[in-house]
Amino acid sequence: MKTTGMPRVFLVDDHHLFRAGVRSALGDAVELVGEADEVSAAIELIAERLPDVVLLDVHMPGGGGRAVIEAIHPSHPEVRFLALSVSDAPEDVIAVIRAGARGYVTKTISGPELIQAVTRVAGGDAVFSPRLAGFVLDAFASMPPGSELPGPFDPELDNLSPREREVLRLIARGYTYKEIARELVISVKTVESHVSSVLRKLQLSTRHELTRWAAERRLI
Amino acid sequence: MVAAPRRRDHRYITDQFNPWQHHYDGTQDGRAFARGRYRRHRGQGRLQRSREDKMIAGIAGGIAARLGRDVTIVRIVLVLTALVSGFGVAAYVLAWLLLPVEGSTETIGARALSDRQGITMAVGLLPALIVVLLVGSALHAGFVSSWGLPILISAAGLILVFRNAEDDERAWLVTSVKAWLQLGPEPRRSRRFFFARIAAGVVIFAMGVAVISDSALRRSWFRPFGGALLMIAGTVVILGPWWLRLGLDLIHERQARIRAEERADMAARVHDSVLQTLAMIQRSADQPQEVAKLARAQERELRSWLFEGRTPGSFGAEGVATLSAGVEQIEREVEAAHGVAVDAVTVGDAPLDDELRELLAAGREATVNAAKWSGASSVSIFVEAEPKRVSMFVRDRGAGFDSDSVADDRKGIAESIRGRMQRHGGTAVIRSVPGEGTEVELSLPRHPSRA
Numbered sequence: 001m002k003t004t005g006m007p008r009v010f011l012v013d014d015h016h017l018f019r020a021g022v023r024s025a026l027g028d029a030v031e032l033v034g035e036a037d038e039v040s041a042a043i044e045l046i047a048e049r050l051p052d053v054v055l056l057d058v059h060m061p062g063g064g065g066r067a068v069i070e071a072i073h074p075s076h077p078e079v080r081f082l083a084l085s086v087s088d089a090p091e092d093v094i095a096v097i098r099a100g101a102r103g104y105v106t107k108t109i110s111g112p113e114l115i116q117a118v119t120r121v122a123g124g125d126a127v128f129s130p131r132l133a134g135f136v137l138d139a140f141a142s143m144p145p146g147s148e149l150p151g152p153f154d155p156e157l158d159n160l161s162p163r164e165r166e167v168l169r170l171i172a173r174g175y176t177y178k179e180i181a182r183e184l185v186i187s188v189k190t191v192e193s194h195v196s197s198v199l200r201k202l203q204l205s206t207r208h209e210l211t212r213w214a215a216e217r218r219l220i
Numbered sequence: 221m222v223a224a225p226r227r228r229d230h231r232y233i234t235d236q237f238n239p240w241q242h243h244y245d246g247t248q249d250g251r252a253f254a255r256g257r258y259r260r261h262r263g264q265g266r267l268q269r270s271r272e273d274k275m276i277a278g279i280a281g282g283i284a285a286r287l288g289r290d291v292t293i294v295r296i297v298l299v300l301t302a303l304v305s306g307f308g309v310a311a312y313v314l315a316w317l318l319l320p321v322e323g324s325t326e327t328i329g330a331r332a333l334s335d336r337q338g339i340t341m342a343v344g345l346l347p348a349l350i351v352v353l354l355v356g357s358a359l360h361a362g363f364v365s366s367w368g369l370p371i372l373i374s375a376a377g378l379i380l381v382f383r384n385a386e387d388d389e390r391a392w393l394v395t396s397v398k399a400w401l402q403l404g405p406e407p408r409r410s411r412r413f414f415f416a417r418i419a420a421g422v423v424i425f426a427m428g429v430a431v432i433s434d435s436a437l438r439r440s441w442f443r444p445f446g447g448a449l450l451m452i453a454g455t456v457v458i459l460g461p462w463w464l465r466l467g468l469d470l471i472h473e474r475q476a477r478i479r480a481e482e483r484a485d486m487a488a489r490v491h492d493s494v495l496q497t498l499a500m501i502q503r504s505a506d507q508p509q510e511v512a513k514l515a516r517a518q519e520r521e522l523r524s525w526l527f528e529g530r531t532p533g534s535f536g537a538e539g540v541a542t543l544s545a546g547v548e549q550i551e552r553e554v555e556a557a558h559g560v561a562v563d564a565v566t567v568g569d570a571p572l573d574d575e576l577r578e579l580l581a582a583g584r585e586a587t588v589n590a591a592k593w594s595g596a597s598s599v600s601i602f603v604e605a606e607p608k609r610v611s612m613f614v615r616d617r618g619a620g621f622d623s624d625s626v627a628d629d630r631k632g633i634a635e636s637i638r639g640r641m642q643r644h645g646g647t648a649v650i651r652s653v654p655g656e657g658t659e660v661e662l663s664l665p666r667h668p669s670r671a
Contacts, residue, residue: 086523089527108561130563130565130600130602131563131565133565134565134566134567134602137567137604138567138568169602169604172565172567172602172604173600173602173613173615173659174563174600174602174613174615174617175615
């Protein structure tokens, strides 16, 4: 899909000023293939242009970023989504991740960090901000292992491995992947695979906290 | 918990959102109403037509408010009086003319006195009355004669009301009458259906009248009872859809007003917080540090209002009772005092006790140090509460230092963090690499049995 070395990026946000800010922050580091300011136009254009990465605002009229992911993701799993939002509310974050986003960053992120996040998502990895890592630790830790859960419990999906926990803690402490690799004496690739595995669990687990967050979101 | 007094712009609220604002001359009632805290004054004040409890003219609502009774009871009494004798209807129309509407002192009747054309039209109904009375007596139908006078009085009164009502009330009358003509909740329904319904209603009503006035009916109890029932049924068939529509309109209007009040409240809050901050930012546009500080503080306040439902301005007012709230407080205060972004992530939570307060105090010192000395633009805090341990990490990507060559004053601070933790059975580890930044790790064992 990549014709140039740069990831092809599509930008969806209903605020004109914010789109302008993202454009200038991304600069020449990516190939911007399109923009949309509302959900239906975004769905149409993304399906037509099939970018590598969609930078997606979580809060938009007409169903928000989630509606876009849900419309595109099943038919075009190769299009990857990176959610952008001013909201740090856990239900928002968890809802877009569970819908299929590969990562979540807040809108206060700096330009170079955003470029790095886009590149990482384009490469098929997950992007976890410290806050998202905190939410995940919270969701997977708030119930001690072995306690009774409503519904079937899948130890493969519903528990984090000790190593994954360590990686998440370091992300929450503000470490970069490179620093985590150095700290744990593993390769950056291994860190990335741990994070991707956490993302998979986050998307597929039926843990009570996660489904509750998702369900609460659906009510609104 | 004392909320800071907030300035509210009443002009804005009333101009934007209250269709009757021109009545409000600053009286207590007007303001209470505009704020949505209007309550019925029980058994006090003058008899006025109600704006809120209103089906036609708000008279039942006004009487109910004056007597302190339920408006439904008053309405039932009024309808029964109207059914027993047409003079009930006439009295209602007269009250419409003679009672001022809430918030106003002038009555429609007072204005009608100078409406010569209206009076002429009303008087012009007199010949019609004479015709009706003649027909009634010719047919020996007593009810025609007895209803003729009040109906004509009502008609004359309605003419005067319509011509002299204030604009908003007249507009309301026009839409109501239109609604009646177009028929109810489904305005697109065919005219044929409309006339069929009216005819059916009239027939049922006439049957009721016939039953009441038919002296040949033997079972005497059936006469008034069955007759009244049929008349009510006829009225419902004719007017039912109209009432339904009016009721729905009333509900919609109330909902719209509630929404408008919410918007007014929101506008007041945005004015008090965001707009003020924006004004301050414009004033200090030449000081980037100050602008960033203001923007961060405002963002935090707005976020906590929108997503956590906390009232703006209530920060610091409430007591901090949990670990996560304590971390948030550090986040806010250090940001405000040093103009450095602080990003805190908390996993798990615990109620604050003395030991945790010490941990937070040490963490706060570490955060302030990072903000003051590291030169980094942001500081990360990560706190994790586990059953057996609470850990806190404060990290910056600033200058860092070589722990062997630390200036004495900074060593002192580091020691105070370390000493504080050790006194409570915890540990403090400070890692720093020159050029890469510093991380302070605080750890405190927990004893769940003692909690």
